[in-house]
Amino acid sequence: MTNAALTPAEARAKFRAGLRVPTSGFCAGWAQANLISLPRDHAYDFLLFAQRNPQACPVLDVTEPGETSASIFSGDLRTDLPAYRVYRDGELVDECADVTGVWRDDLVSFLVGCSFTFETALLDAGVPVRHIEAGTNVPMYRTNRECRPAGRLSGSLVVSMRPVPAELVPLAVRVTARYPAVHGAPVHVGSPGLLGLEDLDHPDFGDAVEIRPGELPVFWACGVTPQAAVMRSRPPFAIGHAPGHMAITDARDHDYLS
Known part of the structure; x- marks a missing residue:
């Protein structure tokens, strides 16, 4: 099985x-x-x-x-x-x-x-999920975006990243936006430097994945954010x-x- x-x-x-x-x-x-x-x-x-x-x-x-x-x-x-x-x-x-x-x-x-919940929907829509293809963990990164603090807790936003062919990015956004209870639509597409990320080959958590020609890194909010806090x-x-x-x-x- x-x-x-x-x-x-x-x-x-x-x-x-x-x-x-x-x-x-x-x-x-x-x-x-x-x-x-x-x-x-x-x-x-x-x-x-x-x-x-x-x-x-x-x-x-x-x-x-x-x-x-x-x-x-x-x-x-x-x-x-x-x-x-x-x-x-x-x-x-x-x-x-x-x-x-x-x-x-x-x-x-x-x-x-957890964003793993919407990965079946991405696959069903024809959007590749690289870490599933590779049999590895999803890459996750601490960003330069601060969360709103609460009481004694504060921290920065953690994101997960999936490479998506540029022409399929709008589809990936539409599919995942329908799952707001499991992070919903991406928080950022492309330009990882705007999130304070200089090297996607060295994630803070998980495993690096290949970004192929014609693909964009797409970033979703991640439930490791509480552990960063x-x-x-x-x-x-x-x-x-x-x-x-x-x-x-x-x-x-x-x-x-x-």
């Missing part, structure tokens, strides 16, 4: 058993989500940060403190993603396949929309997904089609 044909429950079982790979291309037709878990006394700050920066942080679900599943994720948030990142005082202290041992009863988990703002503790290693939810991608 191909990764695209797996159900969310089947994919989560594979991750729980130790499969550690980026989830782009998994479970066609099912929505994927970013994870950020913060102590309860920082949760309101993040909720406000997300409300002020909705394209980068479109919240799909929020748990009660200590809960390990969510209404759109019936698995275990501690074990059923392929890889996690653990932060203490804003510093990355571990990247691991299971966070059960560091889980806290005061953690509030946010599931934030954690790294700058330095809350005492946080757990996130390893970039590109997402929570595969029980929601269908068309649930977020507008």
